Each structure stands twice: as C-alpha cells, then as structure tokens.
Amino acid sequence: MPKRRSYKLLCPISRALDRVGDRWTLLILRDLLAGPARFSELQRGLNGIAANLLTDRLMTLIEDGLVTQQESAHRVSVYSLTDLGEAASNIILELALFGARFEPVGDVVTPGNLRTVATTIVAAAKRIVTPEMNFTASIIVDGEAMFLTVMNGSARMEYRGATDADLVFKTNYTALLDLIEGANSPEEFEAKHTQLESKSPEKAAEFKELLSGVARVLRS
Amino acid sequence: MPKRRSYKLLCPISRALDRVGDRWTLLILRDLLAGPARFSELQRGLNGIAANLLTDRLMTLIEDGLVTQQESAHRVSVYSLTDLGEAASNIILELALFGARFEPVGDVVTPGNLRTVATTIVAAAKRIVTPEMNFTASIIVDGEAMFLTVMNGSARMEYRGATDADLVFKTNYTALLDLIEGANSPEEFEAKHTQLESKSPEKAAEFKELLSGVARVLRS
C-alpha cells in the first residue's frame, strides 16, 4: 500500500497532480489510452519500469477511480481506463504537443510496444480531423495491429486487429517513429515505407491527409 | 546542480515529462503564468516547498529554456516564463479542468498568494471567451491586484495593479475560491461577496458572463 504524498493546496491543478503527478503515472495512462492492457504488456511498453512501481501506480490509479482491474480467464488481470481515466487524455495530448517541441536525445530506447506511438498519433489527429472525414483503418506495424476510427470529427485508436477496416496500412516501427519525430517528411515516409491497400481511393486520400496533418501538428 | 532523471523513451510525451514531470515543476510554471515572480513570492505561493527544491527546479527550468532569470535592482532575481515556458500553459489548463473533477480534501491549505487562482480562472476563461468580448478588468482580492485582459477571443491574466481598467472588481479570497471550487453558485457569489464598479454596463455584463462561464467550465 503506497503512502500518499499530496501538495495539500486548495487548487484544482494541485488536485490533478495529486492523482497523476507521480512518476510513471501519466505514461501508464498514456499506454492505457490505446486500450486495455495486461501487467506485462504495460511493463514492456514502459521500458524500464520496475514491477513494484507499476504495481504501486496501478493500485493508486484504481483507488482513485481512473483505472479498473478485471480478472479474466486463466487468472490474468486486464487493466483499463474508466471514464474518469479517459478524461485525462487531454492532459496527455497537451504533453505530446509540448514534448514535440524538444529534440529527441540520443540516449533513448524505443518503447517496447506501439501503445505510445498510437496515443501520440491519435492525440495529434484529434487536432485536425474534420467532420467530413469518415473511415476506419487497420494499421499494422511490424506485426502489431492497431485500429483507427475517424468519424464525426473525432479520432479514436484501439490496440487490436480488425478485418473490416476501410483500408489496411502497413509500415515498420522505426519509419513510423521517424515520421512522428520529424526525421522523415510525410512524402518520404509514404514513398519508402508504406504499403496501403484500400478499395476506396477517397478513403485512402483521407487517411494520407490525416497522416501528413499529424506530422504537421507535431512540428508546430 | 541537480542530476537529471529521464524516462529515455523515444516519445514526445516522455520528453515533455522529462522537462516538466518532476515534483513541483508544473506548479512553479502555473504560478509564473500569472506573471514574473521573485523567489520568495514563488515560495510563498507554493506553500511548503523547500528552498533547495525551488532552487533546483528553477535552475533546471532555466537550463531547459522554459524560464529566464533577470537580475533587477538591488540584486533581486526575477523569474519569468520564456515563450517555450508559456507553451506549457495548455498542459496546466488541462490539469486544472481534470483536477476540478475531484473533491477538495479537508486537509489542505490555501495558497500563499493569488497566482494559482489567477491561472485557474484564466485557464477556464480561455475555453469560453468569444471574439466579441472585449474588456480589461482590475481584480482586487484582499488587497492583491490582478489585471485581466480579454480581447480577440483570448484571455490573459497578469499579477499587477492597473489604473486604466474598464472595470474594477473587488472580492475576498475565500469567496473567490468557493466560486472556483463550486461551494458558491455564481449568483450567490455575485450577490454576497462582490463589489463591481464600471462606467460601462455592457463591459460589466461581459465580465459577469465570463465569471459564471468560468464556474461552469470548472464544474463540467
């Protein structure tokens, strides 16, 4: 049972940080934004977090009502965001936009799974989707599948496969990160590392537009 | 010289947290959003922060280019946000909106100055200002003065007095916090704790509209 440290200030910003201000907490929420996850999956994505800290943070998040734990078959726990936890997504989004202003340093490691980049993409996408855009995309990166839904001016990403998407987009992880981080222009990215299949040219065009918009947002 | 702890993850969200994720850092930025401040002023507002931690955080923020330190007369240092530091305001705003979802706990202390409530008000105000609103307000709370500028669909708050405002609004701290925290309805607040002087009834009406809008946003 983790002991609580609080700023004890009568101020909503302090209250928010009392819930999500601890080290790793916002990164855990970030990864859960891409859909429910198991303990080991979170640990892999958060490259380097100690198991006891992850336990600590998850318990606190559950206590505060941001996360729920479901025991599924074979005694495996699955953690997912509550509505309250989802409400933290705007914080994550602003952190992504702010962090994009800084150069990546050399001494970094690529995350252990796609959750972080999924959340970053959808965060940026939310800024530029128009009500006219309407498609679903199956994004497959080195075998990992994500499912993107764009409709009614909103964008949502889930960490799962799908067979009924409007289009299938295949690429590899480093190329996708380069796009996010700005090492590749959207055109270079598209030309070199992309495999896009769609029955509808219009939806393919919408998807490309979204992707270059994402890159633009993350560089502004 | 503080040693740096980094998540070392190739992800903009992690990079953001490497800059502003340490304890107290976002609260320092929050207070600086209300205008330049001296060391002791920050320490008073951040009720309870140790001097060495404040030094630590300020030095790191300066290193990262979010804050500048100006030596003014009599060797007093004044800290202010750079443009990059200002860019963190959206993060603060979202934290305020998220934190407003939680009940204030009993064991809290009121901040040592008005900076935190100033930032919270303007954060909420940004969400609801319309391009038609246009006024400046001198807000005086228990002797402390803030200056609010609303124009072109934006809202800005400075922590200073002014003589040329369109209207002068006087109240007391606890009543203002009650409004923010939801203990008072806007109507109760206005009836009981307010003193509003303005030569222009239209601008006074705009101000009241803004204030009740702020309360609404913080409760949504």
Place this chain on the structure above:
DNA sequence: CGGGATCCGTTACGATACTG
C-alpha cells in the same frame, strides 16, 4: 531581509531476486 547553499533524516525510486 531576500536569495540562495549546506546538511541530514526520511521517503520514494529502481534493479534484482523471489514466489504463487
């Protein structure tokens, strides 16, 4: 007195090892 620096006890973090 304001702006720190130094010291030191306490708490949290982080790595590894271990258990059901």
Place this chain on the structure above:
DNA sequence: CAGTATCGTAACGGATCCCG
C-alpha cells in the same frame, strides 16, 4: 505471468547557515 520482497541509491523536505 503477475505480482511481492529486499535493498542500495537518489530525491525530497525541513532546518540552519551564509552572504550581499
């Protein structure tokens, strides 16, 4: 696989001192 237990290290937090 999903955590617990242990333990060294680093950060926090309170106090005191220092210097202009």
